[in-house]
Amino acid sequence: MTLSAPDIARLSAWLAETDLAELELRGPGCHLRLRLRQDAGHVTPIAEPVTLHSVTSPSVGVFLPAHPLHDTLLAPAGTLVEAGQPVALLRIGALLLPVTAPVPGIVAEILATSGATVGYGTPLVALHPVAE
Amino acid sequence: MIEILSDTALATVQDLGRTGALNWGVGTSGAMDPLALAAGNLLLGNPAGAAAIEIQVFPFLVRFTEPCAFALTGADCAARLDDRPLLPWWSGAATAGQTLRLGLPTGTTWRASRAYLCVAGGIDVPDVLGSRSTQLRGAFGGHEGRALRQGDHLRTGTAAARITGFGAMPPALALPLERGGLPAIRVLPSAEYARYTAASRAAFWAEPWRITPQSDRYGYRLAGPTLTPEAPIELRSHGIVPGVIQVPHGGQPIVQMRDAQPSGGYPKIGTIIEADLWRLGQAPIGSRFHFIETDWTSALAARDANEAWLAGLDRLAGLHRMRSAAR
Structure with a gap:
């Protein structure tokens, strides 16, 4: 599984529309965690995709x-x-x-x-x- | 050299035993768990019967005064080399000055009471009557014929570099034997078996036996049903071997263990087969177990199974060392 920057942006947008606080994706060779910042109401990736x-x-x-x-x-x-x-x-x-x-x-x-x-x-x- | 740091009682140098000297009145001595001693040696590429330290009181601390490959088998004692935890039934390499500490035995899947510290080349003590085992009663063999003391220095056979960092499957898990949720030990009925009442004979097999605190390397006193002969039995002293189950007048049996004297006069209800003596040798004081009746053929098959397990370990450990050395 690979994720590009546009993928992360799209995931961030989806997350912002939900009432979820955090999204974590884990797959072979990839680990991504997105957390909704309470103050700004927008999403910042706190972990870059990494190679496991x-x-x-x-x-x-x-x-x-x-x-x-x-x-x-x-x-x-x-x-x-x-x-x-x-x-x-x-x-x-x-x-x-x-x-x-x-x-x-x-x-x-x-x-x-x-x-x-x-x-x-x-x-x-x-x-x-x-x-x- | 390794230096004994702890003021620990009852740790002794042992090998697989001094066999062949019973006719001179010299008991066998040797490891209470010969499978553990042999497995530790085979991990290191030693002969299976190289001398090692048997430890039965904890904590136990030694310092390696020079680099040394070692293996720990037997009871899982949450061992540490300096601050680094070691796995049970595992080989390791110490650098000069490192301290090895064995804590109290822990028993998650196997309760055991004796640990073995094997070193590359074996513990270098003199061979006496074909063995390096400590003969406590005669005060010879092992290290000065006595238990180890704080400050003792023991020479090791060779300091040659060895491949370490791997282990053995504990035989308690590879060769399990239990009945009714308790460990089991196989017994051959012996000379006076038929002279006990039918109820006593039935209870001997059916009821669990508890290892009392009056148990050590010489013998285990057991608590359980009272064993009663049909008529009083009086015998002259005769030759006995480790594993013999004697019944003194009180009807509570004594199992002769590795440091047993070579003769006795109590009636014998059974003999633990040689292949299972390690199971009792590891059973902690206070624990319970069952006797299982077996026969000569099964006893030999059990011995063959132990030997096959050790041969398999020897072969695989040898291959692993060869492959690792080639890398």
Whole structure:
């Protein structure tokens, strides 16, 4: 999904005509949030469209967003992670491999289902990159 | 070298045990959870039976005085390397001066009580009668034949760089065994089994057993239904092995564990199969479990399943290290 400046203007106009305060759009490679400013009654984009980074599977295996001994996710959406930090695990038989963040960022979304068998290169976690 | 920082009781150097010396009256010792010890070693590329530290009182702190690849298995102790949290059943690399801290075991999906710290090359203590395990009763083996103390320095086998940062699936989840929502442990009926009343034999399998606080590496005293023989049983002392379930006069059984002496005179109602001793070795004091009756063939199959699981881990960990090194 890509959004151009005219798209954002059109979305802003629609939003202004509704009684909604905020509009958030999320898709592969894009995240847009529009918020209605109470004072002026007009809409300003507060987030530029950004490219999300897909963390892909390093191997064939079973996707585990939580360690099997834990009931909390390694990196739920909103977690700030460093490059190289595990954001999920991949189980291959008796082995557990880390799925690591290639760049520093904020976890935007966990894309794969817990317990699903995934293939090499399957997008597992969407990461909103941040400057180091 | 690693330095013991905490003033923690009962942590010992253990390997897979001193087998083959029972005829000289030397008990086996060895890890209470041999699967965890072996898995930690295999993650590091060590032989499965390399010596490691068994930890059963927490918190436990060590400092690495030089760079060291290590693996933590067994109970999930919310470990931290300096400030960085570590996953359970995971390998890591410490730089010189870093401190590893193991907190109280937490148990979300598996309650366990003993953790293992394996290091690349193994803990370098002398081999005594074919093992590096601490023989507490005889005060030999391990580190000076005793439990570790604050200020002890332990040499590690080799400081060679290893690929770390990956882990193993805990066998409690990969090889689960339970009955009626409680952990289960398989038992072979032994010599005096048939001399107990039918009601006692039925209750032995049907009722849950609780691990009392009088339980340690020597043996576990269990609480449950009273086991009554048809007639009083008096025996001469005879050879026993870890896993033997004895019934003293009170009718509450004692399971001999890794530090058991090699002989005893109480009647034996059963023997926990070797493949399941780790399950009891990890069961916390106060927890309950069931005994499940098994036979010789199933006992061997269970041992084969454990070995197949370890062989699979060894193979996959080796492939992963090779692939990572090539990258």
